Amino acid sequence: MQKPKVYVTRELPERGLSLIKERFQAEVWPEYPAPPKEVIIEKVAHVDGLVTLLSDRIDSEVFDAAPNLRIVSQFAVGFDNIDIKEATSRGIYVTNTPGVLTETTADFAWTLLMAVARKVVEADKYVRGGQWRVGWHPTMLQGRDIYGATLGIVGMGRIGSAIARRAKGFEMKVLYHDVIRRKDLEEQQGIEFTDIETLLRKSDFVTINVPLLKDTHHLIDERHLRLMKKNAILINNSRGPVIDEAALYRALKENWISGAGLDVFEKEPTAISNPLLTLENLVVAPHISSASFETRSKMAAIVATNLTAFFEGKIPPNLVNKMVVETKKPI
Numbered sequence: 007m008q009k010p011k012v013y014v015t016r017e018l019p020e021r022g023l024s025l026i027k028e029r030f031q032a033e034v035w036p037e038y039p040a041p042p043k044e045v046i047i048e049k050v051a052h053v054d055g056l057v058t059l060l061s062d063r064i065d066s067e068v069f070d071a072a073p074n075l076r077i078v079s080q081f082a083v084g085f086d087n088i089d090i091k092e093a094t095s096r097g098i099y100v101t102n103t104p105g106v107l108t109e110t111t112a113d114f115a116w117t118l119l120m121a122v123a124r125k126v127v128e129a130d131k132y133v134r135g136g137q138w139r140v141g142w143h144p145t146m147l148q149g150r151d152i153y154g155a156t157l158g159i160v161g162m163g164r165i166g167s168a169i170a171r172r173a174k175g176f177e178m179k180v181l182y183h184d185v186i187r188r189k190d191l192e193e194q195q196g197i198e199f200t201d202i203e204t205l206l207r208k209s210d211f212v213t214i215n216v217p218l219l220k221d222t223h224h225l226i227d228e229r230h231l232r233l234m235k236k237n238a239i240l241i242n243n244s245r246g247p248v249i250d251e252a253a254l255y256r257a258l259k260e261n262w263i264s265g266a267g268l269d270v271f272e273k274e275p276t277a278i279s280n281p282l283l284t285l286e287n288l289v290v291a292p293h294i295s296s297a298s299f300e301t302r303s304k305m306a307a308i309v310a311t312n313l314t315a316f317f318e319g320k321i322p323p324n325l326v327n328k329m330v331v332e333t334k335k336p337i
């Protein structure tokens with residue numbers, strides 16, 4: 007039997023890529039930057055499966071060009087780049103890579119939080135830039151205390167709850183807000199549910215951990231930023247458009263809040279001319295929260311597992327659009 011044809015939009019870590027190459031007739035986009043949309047459209051014409059990254063826009067234009075496409079296996083937990091409704095209506099399965107990146111992503115929210123709170127990036131520049139001319143001074147590079155502070159988590163899913171677990175070691179009070187109340191986690195982790203306004207008013211640190219949906223687009227806007235404490239720090243490593251960047255710029259520039267850490271932007275890569283990048287009280291990273299060797303390798307293996315399960319006639323373990331099963335069974 008002929009192996010199914012799969013197009014892979016980027017070189018994945020070896021562990022997953024070798025499995026894909028072994029089990030499928032795979033073609034891989036070889037360049038570091040994303041393939042242009044026209045290339046994806048051309049390549050999907052004869053494939054049965056497609057492996058995507060969050061930077062590939064997969065919509066009806068792509069589906070129209072892919073008469074044989076049965077599954078999109080996304081290398082990410084988030085899938086806002088894929089038109090799920092459209093995929094489902096066409097009987098196309100969509101899978102993602104949840105679970106394996108939870109702890110790594112929670113680590114990175116903490117990395118940003120601590121870097122902003124204790125001015126790590128500013129301190130590094132200070133030393134390298136030759137500004138460290140006085141050996142020690144009581145007011146040099148003062149930051150904010152993390153230990154014992156209040157952490158507000160917006161979005162208590164897998165990643166939010168992993169961030170909350172880490173807060174225990176810092177003896178923090180943890181508030182959370184979500185559309186789903188998690189009484190189980192309240193009991194297990196001693197966290198407290200509040201409405202979003204109360205969370206923003208009371209927290210010293212706020213982390214954003216929601217998926218990008220219509221309802222979460224610009225969830226953190228001027229009104230919400232103005233509710234935050236003047237010395238509060240905002241961290242986002244979910245999706246950029248959840249925060250209104252123009253409002254955040256004003257909030258940081260005019261000291262409505264004291265700092266922010268961003269791993270994600272409204273548009274990625276963000277332009278070097280983004281005014282946010284002129285601010286000292288901001289630490290930034292290029293969307294790398296899940297980027298550890300171990301986790302990226304596991305994500306690639308899951309991409310391969312989802313594809314394999316599907317083409318063996320099974321329901322893939324990380325199926326996003328479960329409703330698709332009612333319209334079309336796997337191969």
Ligand code: GLV
Binds near residue numbers: 060244296
């Ligand atoms: C990364 O942002 C992901 O969704 O996996």
